[in-house]
Amino acid sequence: MKRYFKYIAVVCLTLLGASSCNRDLLTPIPQTSVSDASAFSTATRVQTQLLSLYGALKDGNFYGGRYVIYGDIRGEEFINETSNLVTGSDVWGLNATNSATAVVNLWYFAYLAINKCNIFLDGMAAGGSNVVGTDASAKYIAEAKFIRALSYYSLLQYYARPYADGNGSKPGVPLRLNGIKGVGQSDLVRSSVADVYAQVLKDLNEAEAGLPSTYATAADNTTRAHKNTAIALKTRVYLSMQNYPSVITEANKIVSTTAPFKAPTGVANQLQADIATVFTNYTTTESILSMPMTSTSGDFPGTQNQLAYYFSPNTANGGVGNGEYSLNAKGIIAEPTWTATDKRRSFIKQSGSGANLKNWLIKYKAPSPYTDYVPVMRYSEVLLNLAEAKVRSTNTVDAQAVALLNAVRNRSDAATTFTAANFATPTDLINAILLERRIEFLGEGLRNNDLVRLLQTIPAKGTVPAKTASEPNYIWPISASELALNKLATDN
Known part of the structure; x- marks a missing residue:
């Protein structure tokens, strides 16, 4: 981890619709020099640094792959096939240690993104804002705050007790808001969960105010933050806070x-008529934020970080991946109300027969180097967030909540339409919404968040027993590297 206190690589993130990068800007700049005048001396250099923040976010060890993967394999929907610690068998087994690859690397890459945001914000305050002008400065600062907020929110979902446990009073994570450009700046106590959430919301509110309403291209509208992106993330954050x-x-x-x-x-965000479109045309208005991938070297997730590598079967079984995780036959795919004609069933592929029959998720279909865009937020999530919140707030079988649930279900299963009469109690409607989330976002990393925000038991799967909210490893331990460098840090 010490190397992220020493160096930040400023690289160009290839985004459709973004300006091409000059050759001299491709050279990594030492972190100690990032805030120098040379790094913020021209509008092009400032923009390049801004885009590099998205590059940190979309790293394969963070939102480009592993953060999403861990969110699913901690839950009950997948079965580990390889017993490989490098690809998260301990995450799946709910027994990851302080020094586990997942625990150390996710912490490292999340804080790497945060530190790059902090250094960028410091550089803008030191002169970058004057270089690009008032309007561009406000937008760039808002994007940096959005990325920092998403990164801190993501850390809380793995390394801190849920907000519902003590109303945010439990230890969260160290809240670093200034750029670290050298050694000797590591010691910082863990802020409370409530304080970290407060900073996340502060960043998001300020981001909403400064972000553009829309960009000129559909690509930028799905790969860079705009006002609706910040608003959508706030619905997720507030849902996690209940x-x-x-x-x-x-x-x-x-x-x-x-x-x-x-x-x-x-941006005119809305559902697409066919769910399959979202995973073939990555820049539709349903995709509020996605991590873009291309076949250019360094612009795809990298070895053993890719969603298709984990979830798709190998080529011998008709897939493009390594078959790391099959679908749990007793998980959501066994749900009888998820009908056979539902279009989302097309994301499931079978291989083998009899005792060797396995089910696989093929939502991500691009072969190596695995260039599927990684979904971060879709409009269907906002609809289901609102539906759940309406029911829980009113404690009624809310009519709009039923309509929102129908919008998501009918899009893929036109034969199923819910009415208020289908739900005897508000709890029945909430359960239907939570069930819909399991179907709709299978393989998109939201299952861990949904379980822990409600302090629900993580169900048993395969050889792994259920894990209650009060048991060890319901949340992860703090990274061993952080504990070694930060004398004020405490473990979970």
């Missing part, structure tokens, strides 16, 4: 009151 009135307030900004649901301002 602050349901605030989920409603935020979601109402980008969800119309009646079907067909669509964002009334900014």
